[in-house]
Amino acid sequence: MADILIYLETAQSSDGAALKKPAAEVATAGRALADALGGRLVAVITGSVAPEGVLGRHGVDEVLHVEGDAFGRHLLDAQAAALEAAMADVEPASVLLAATVLGKELSAFVAGRTGRALISDATSVGADGTQVVASKPKYAGKAMAQIAATRPSIVSLRPNAVPAAENPREAATRTLAVEAPAARVRLREVVPSAETQLELTEADIIVSGGRGIGGPDAWDEILGLASALGAAHGASRAVVDAGWRPHAEQVGQTGKTVSPKLYVACGISGAIQHLAGMSSSKVIVAVNKDPEAPIFKVADYGIVGDVHDVLPMLSEAAGSFLAG
Ligand SMILES: Cc1cc2nc3c(=O)[nH]c(=O)nc-3n(C[C@H](O)[C@H](O)[C@H](O)COP(=O)(O)OP(=O)(O)OC[C@H]3O[C@@H](n4cnc5c(N)ncnc54)[C@H](O)[C@@H]3O)c2cc1C
Structure with a gap:
């Protein structure tokens, strides 16, 4: 159990789906953690995004792609089903994802369902021996907490905290078949914000x-x-x-x-x-x-x-x- 699984968020635009900017940061942190633990770095992505090329550049060994309309939108149940299926497949020491609005919700939801330790909004993550450790600011940045996970963990990483670095390799892609969960909510409409400013x-x-x-x-x-x-x-x-x-x-x-x-x-x-x-x-x-x-x-x-x-x-x- 030394592999690292990263969940990579996509954004919808008129050109289709694309990986969000923190994906490269999460992949960079995941690569370093996988190397420290002696494991592989596996990424799970959902929906219609084309993963080839981009991920290998940032050190991903394998991409698990969960396809299907149900997974193309940021509905919590579907994203959790995809992530949990990937976790069952990889059995990772730790799961990393970006501490975005979706990432914070998803990490807490899945940690609760799987009994994993949760470290949220970390600004760095690493290993101490075989243990995953992370740091995060406390008291409005007046102190830094160093947290060690005492069991398999999920860590959400604050966007912009870890600079993305290149670490090119061939990333194999595999389709992961996941049954879409029964919808408890239905997305009726997406109204784009009038502002087009950067997130x-x-x-x-x-x-x-x-x-x-x-x-x-x-x-x-x-x-x-x-x-x-x-x-x-x-x-x-x-x-x-x-x-x-x-x-x-x-x-x-x-x-x-x-x-x-x-x-x-x-x-x-x-x-x-x-x-x-x-x-x-x-x-x-x-x-x-x-x-x-x-x-x-x-x-x-x-x-x-x-x-x-x-x-x-x-x-x-x-x-x-x-x-x-
Ligand atoms: C539970 C809780 C949650 C909160 N969450 C948030 C939060 O998420 N984000 C947040 O921001 N606040 C939050 N607040 C509110 C926070 O406590 C402050 O009230 C708020 O941040 C003050 O906003 P401000 O600095 O714009 O206004 P002010 O405190 O009124 O400060 C205005 C500043 O502008 C300066 N100034 C005035 N005129 C000029 C000028 N012409 N040129 C240059 N400087 C000038 C003044 O010297 C002053 O320092 C929260 C409060 C509570 C209780």
Whole structure:
């Protein structure tokens, strides 16, 4: 029992299904863990995605493909049936998947049904002898917990926490026949969001705004800087509660957890509930007119100033820097 199984999420688009960005990160972490335990790396994917090529590049030895209409959508029962069938086939030491909305739900559901240990939202995973160990931030990033699984485990990995690396090999593909479970829910309609912005949890750069932006009319300053940096844009809860921005953009304890390479917090005080969602960002830049604002305690770079002065200057500088 040294093999590692990874569950790779797909996204639907007008061009069909494709692997989501964290797939390469999960494969990279899975490859390293399989090597440490002396096992193989097996991936399970569902639906109509064409797995050839992509996965072998990131170190997958074998791909188990669960086909069929029932598995093409993110319905929990069907995805759990596919994952559990793959687990029965591979008997892995550990299952890795991305800590996305689906990944968190699926990992908890399947861990409960199979009695596996669950480590959720880990920022790294490795082995100590034959034991799977992982670390994850606690208390809004003030402490790191090191967790060892004392039995076969499921680990969800925070997107953007493990950089994807290439480790090319020939990946064999096998179709895994799985009976679709009786549907307890039926998907009636998918309504695409009007916003086409990059998914926050997968973005490399995020520009977020807080109450200090002053109102929805001034949000163009956030969008302008985000556009100049090629970034996604987020918001604090105060902004979402005020109805300035949709909840899908909220970062924090009751919003999304993000780990971008660069997080720019504008007019955000840095309440602990906001930090809980972004303090594992690699580089944090804060813009706030209050030099005592708590956000400066976690920021790598701080700009004390009025957002309405600073953001246009940053947008212009970013635009000319990236152009030149
Ligand atoms: C159970 C629970 C869950 C929560 N979950 C979340 C969550 O998921 N995400 C989240 O964000 N919050 C969450 N909160 C709310 C959190 O406690 C804060 O209330 C919220 O983060 C504050 O948002 P803010 O920083 O935008 O606003 P404020 O705290 O009002 O801060 C505004 C900041 O803008 C600065 N400012 C004002 N004007 C300007 C200007 N012109 N230029 C520059 N700076 C300026 C001010 O100095 C201040 O620091 C939660 C709270 C609870 C109790």
